[in-house]
Every structure is written in structure tokens, then in C-alpha cells.
Amino acid sequence: MDIQCELCPRGCLVKPGQSGDCRIRVNIDGKLLAVTYGFPCSLHVDPVEKKPLFHFMPGTKTFSMATVGCTMHCKNCQNWEISQATPNAVDAYQVSPEQTVQMARRYECPSISYTYTDPAAYYEYALDCSIKAKEAGLKNILVTAGYINRKPFRNLCKYVDAATIDVKAMSDNFYRDICGSTLKPVLDTVVNAKEMGLELEVSNLVIPTLNDSDAMLSKFVNWVKENVGKETPLHFLKFVPYYLMRNLPPTSEATMSRARDIAKAAGMEYVYVGNILNEKWSGTYCSGCGEELLRRHGQVMMENHLSNGKCPKCGKQIYGVWK
Amino acid sequence: MKRRDFIKIIGVLYSYSLIANGRAFGNDVPESVVEAVRSRRYPGRIKKLDFKTIKKQGGWQG
Numbered sequence: 001m002d003i004q005c006e007l008c009p010r011g012c013l014v015k016p017g018q019s020g021d022c023r024i025r026v027n028i029d030g031k032l033l034a035v036t037y038g039f040p041c042s043l044h045v046d047p048v049e050k051k052p053l054f055h056f057m058p059g060t061k062t063f064s065m066a067t068v069g070c071t072m073h074c075k076n077c078q079n080w081e082i083s084q085a086t087p088n089a090v091d092a093y094q095v096s097p098e099q100t101v102q103m104a105r106r107y108e109c110p111s112i113s114y115t116y117t118d119p120a121a122y123y124e125y126a127l128d129c130s131i132k133a134k135e136a137g138l139k140n141i142l143v144t145a146g147y148i149n150r151k152p153f154r155n156l157c158k159y160v161d162a163a164t165i166d167v168k169a170m171s172d173n174f175y176r177d178i179c180g181s182t183l184k185p186v187l188d189t190v191v192n193a194k195e196m197g198l199e200l201e202v203s204n205l206v207i208p209t210l211n212d213s214d215a216m217l218s219k220f221v222n223w224v225k226e227n228v229g230k231e232t233p234l235h236f237l238k239f240v241p242y243y244l245m246r247n248l249p250p251t252s253e254a255t256m257s258r259a260r261d262i263a264k265a266a267g268m269e270y271v272y273v274g275n276i277l278n279e280k281w282s283g284t285y286c287s288g289c290g291e292e293l294l295r296r297h298g299q300v301m302m303e304n305h306l307s308n309g310k311c312p313k314c315g316k317q318i319y320g321v322w323k
Numbered sequence: 324m325k326r327r328d329f330i331k332i333i334g335v336l337y338s339y340s341l342i343a344n345g346r347a348f349g350n351d352v353p354e355s356v357v358e359a360v361r362s363r364r365y366p367g368r369i370k371k372l373d374f375k376t377i378k379k380q381g382g383w384q385g
Binding site for chain 1: 348353354355356357358359360361362363364365366367368369370371372377378379380381
């Protein structure tokens with residue numbers, strides 16, 4: 001019998017013996033099985049700044065994991081070899097949620113990040129690992145494109161501490177053409193993350209000719225400001241040609257600078273530029289007095305001048321989780 | 324027999340067959356599932372934990 005999957009807005013009707021669009025959930029003997037559960041294809045230790053997450057436990061390492069599959073089909077995906085693959089084509093480790101926590105501890109990581117592909121797709125595994133991690137006193141981080149239904153996402157958020165959510169463009173046409181999905185559920189996920197109390201940061205990959213116009217960037221910035229607040233750290237990321245979008249050039253520094261200027265002019269307090277080595281664009285400055293609070297060289301934190309999460313000069317409380 | 328009557332008879336017989344087979348009309352609606360069953364078998368190959376590789380940074384964030 002067919003099974004209606006309700007994890008993501010795609011709402012796949014999964015026929016017997018077949019998988020949903022994500023390739024992770026398979027209809028076997030009338031049950032929907034998550035076939036990558038406990039079988040991550042990628043495990044690494046990353047700096048937390050890489051997620052990108054700049055206002056959450058800076059300078060620490062995060063145990064990062066992913067399984068094959070994804071709820072989207074982004075033409076520029078940098079991890080397409082695992083996000084667009086089927087499980088039978090990609091080798092995986094066998095790691096239970098309990099073992100994930102042990103490994104995070106082994107590598108001295110105070111947090112676990114569910115990343116690379118999308119935890120929205122390997123939901124059950126991310127959920128169970130998050131529960132075990134929380135019980136063990138570790139933090140949980142989601143790095144997601146946000147294409148997931150409200151109910152499962154909010155359930156997952158109960159055990160999660162921080163999230164970087166990628167809003168690819170303020171255009172439904174963009175989402176349909178480039179990502180094979182839709183915009184509104186992603187925006188809802190951003191709002192849900194805020195409502196559930198996560199330390200929230202939002203990223204946007206700036207792609208030449210597709211989402212780099214002043215109008216698009218302004219729309220994005222104003223939406224973030226009005227819906228989740230001006231204190232929400234924004235990360236503009238430089239596009240690098242990859243996968244099915246090798247026909248476009250990398251984003252210029254001028255465009256990245258323009259994006260940053262638009263966000264600052266709109267009143268966003270913490271704006272960063274990623275994939276470009278520029279310490280001014282990756283440093284954290286007090287939104288009150290302009291004092292340099294954290295200096296970074298790329299994804300490496302070099303100096304931290306915060307005093308109990310506050311500016312040492314004016315005393316302003318800086319948005320984030322600093323310990 | 325008029326066509327209308329023929330259709331009515333077919334409808335009654337179909338309904339009777341559903342009831343006789345113990346099937347309610349709702350049985351044709353697919354089950355909705357949010358949380359999947361946790362599988363214990365992986366469709367692909369299992370690779371050995373390589374602690375040196377794991378210690379290194381991963382690739383792109385995606």
C-alpha cells in the first residue's frame with residue numbers, strides 16, 4: 001500500500017518498494033523506513049565557524065555528520081555527490097546515536113552538527129542523536145536549507161541549540177528552478193527556529209545573475225529583519241561554480257561588498273561575508289559602539305574580547321551563546 | 324432495462340463487495356507518516372571508521 005510521507009512539503013506518495021524523493025525513506029512491507037538511519041556517510045571535526053555559525057561557542061570544534069540524501073535538488077550543490085546520491089551507491093559508516101555522542105567526546109567537541117546534506121532529510125537520525133547528545137550535556141546544531149514541515153521541525157528543535165538556515169533567494173521561481181522546491185516552507189522554518197528559542201543565524205549564497213540584484217538582496221535583508229530581528233547574524237556567501245552551475249562565474253568581491261552594504265544600511269547588526277578572506281568582513285563588531293569583539297581569519301577565531309557575552313567597552317549584551 | 328438502472332445496480336453490487344470484503348471506504352486512503360521506522364540495514368556498503376580522516380575538516384558545507 002502507498003504511504004503518504006509528511007516530513008517535508010514535497011509530501012511524497014511512496015509506493016511499495018520505492019523511496020521518496022529524498023531517497024532516504026523507503027516503503028517496505030507497508031512501513032516507511034529511514035534506510036540511512038545510523039549510517040552516516042560523512043563524519044568530520046570542523047570549526048563551528050564553518051557552518052557558518054559565528055555567535056555560538058566561538059573557537060570550539062563541532063562533530064559534524066551527514067547521511068546520503070536531501071529534500072532539495074540544488075543545481076549548485078557543493079555536496080551533490082552525497083546529497084543527490086542513492087544510499088546503495090555511497091559507502092557509509094555504522095554509528096548509532098550513542099556512538100555519535102561517544103565520538104564527539106573522543107574528539108573533544110562540545111557540540112554535534114547535523115550538516116553537509118540536510119538533517120531535514122535524515123530527520124529520525126538527527127532527532128535521536130540530538131536527544132542522546134542533550135542527555136550527555138552536548139549542544140546540537142542544525143545546518144539546514146529548511147525544507148521541512150512545521151511539526152517535525154519544531155519537534156527536532158526541542159533538542160537543538162543553534163541553527164544556520166540557508167535562505168537561497170526571496171523568489172519562489174528561484175526555488176522551483178534551481179532547487180526543485182518552494183520558498184514559503186523555508187521562511188516558515190526560519191520563523192519556527194526563532195520561536196523555538198534556537199540561536200539563529202541565516203545564510204545566503206549570492207549567485208551572479210540569479211539572486212544578486214539590489215532588489216532581491218534588499219527583500220531578503222528586510223524579511224529577516226522584520227521576521228526574526230535585526231540582531232540575527234547574516235552570512236553572505238560567495239558562490240563558486242559547482243555541479244550543474246559551472247556556467248556562471250564566481251561572485252565578485254564588489255557584489256559581496258554590495259550585499260554587505262545593503263544589509264548594514266537596513267540596520268542589520270551582524271553581517272558577515274564568507275568564502276572570501278577578509279578579516280573586516282568576518283570580524284564581529286559591537287552593534288552599539290563599533291568595538292571589535294571577535295577577530296577571525298577565515299573560519300579561525302583569532303581573538304575574543306567579549307566579557308560574559310558583553311562588549312568590554314560599552315557593556316552591550318551581544319546576541320549569541322558564548323559559552 | 325434503462326442505462327440509469329444498470330448503473331444503479333453496478334453501484335449497489337460494488338458497495339456490497341466492499342462491505343463483504345470487510346473494507347471501509349477509508350481503507351483506500353494511504354497512511355500518513357511523519358516519523359519513519361528506524362532501519363537497521365543499509366542498502367549500500369559499510370566502511371570502516373577511519374579516525375584520521377574523521378579528525379580532519381570536512382568539505383563544503385553544502
